[in-house]
Amino acid sequence: MKKRIAVFASGFGSNLQALIDYSRSNELNGEIVLVFSNKKDAYALKRAKKSKIKAVFMDPLKYESREQYDSKIIELLVKERIDLVVLAGYMYLLGKEFVRKFKNKILNIHPALLPSFKGVHGIQDAYSYGVKITGVTVHFVDESLDSGPIILQAPCYIYSNESVAKLEEKIHQVEHKIYPKAVKYFCEDRLIIKGRKVKIIDKKRSRV
Numbered sequence: 153m154k155k156r157i158a159v160f161a162s163g164f165g166s167n168l169q170a171l172i173d174y175s176r177s178n179e180l181n182g183e184i185v186l187v188f189s190n191k192k193d194a195y196a197l198k199r200a201k202k203s204k205i206k207a208v209f210m211d212p213l214k215y216e217s218r219e220q221y222d223s224k225i226i227e228l229l230v231k232e233r234i235d236l237v238v239l240a241g242y243m244y245l246l247g248k249e250f251v252r253k254f255k256n257k258i259l260n261i262h263p264a265l266l267p268s269f270k271g272v273h274g275i276q277d278a279y280s281y282g283v284k285i286t287g288v289t290v291h292f293v294d295e296s297l298d299s300g301p302i303i304l305q306a307p308c309y310i311y312s313n314e315s316v317a318k319l320e321e322k323i324h325q326v327e328h329k330i331y332p333k334a335v336k337y338f339c340e341d342r343l344i345i346k347g348r349k350v351k352i353i354d355k356k357r358s359r360v
């Protein structure tokens with residue numbers, strides 16, 4: 153059965169768009185049925201509406217605590233029978249309860265090669281540090297920041313005299329290639345987590 157996917161995004165939503173485009177032109181065994189945001193004016197919500205996907209905004213400021221906010225979101229996800237939560241530039245930390253409830257069912261994309269350059273400025277931090285290679289990481293979400301088991305990584309070279317804006321553009325291009333791939337693997341039940349390691353099994357074996 154096709155997995156029901158919710159994408160969480162707070163901003164521009166270029167990764168959301170890459171996922172929508174991929175899901176419409178490739179075999180995915182999944183369908184994006186919900187886009188959720190903590191930001192009313194997130195462009196990601198517009199992208200969802202354009203693609204006729206249910207778009208939901210909930211204002212965190214209207215809830216007394218993060219726990220209350222999270223439990224409202226969980227209610228929504230249960231109602232929508234969501235199998236997979238894909239964080240795509242979602243800039244609001246998920247609470248422990250949420251992560252526990254959807255254990256091994258939440259993916260995130262980070263614009264650096266984890267465990268280096270965790271946090272919200274991954275691209276700039278790698279650039280300022282002077283590394284010659286940075287990249288992109290797709291990982292499962294656990295209860296700590298940018299720390300869950302790694303599914304896929306891809307490198308991105310930083311050439312001398314390259315601007316941080318150029319690097320950002322390159323990083324996004326890589327993101328748009330590898331995130332749909334990781335989602336596809338999840339939807340085909342091909343990701344086996346053993347401790348910190350994620351094994352990607354081949355398609356035939358998963359169907360046996």
Ligand code: GRF
Pocket residue numbers: 161163164165166167168240241242261262263327
């Ligand atoms: C991406 O760089 C992603 O790695 C990070 O947030 C950014 C979101 O970009 N987590 P977009 O909204 O998908 O364009």
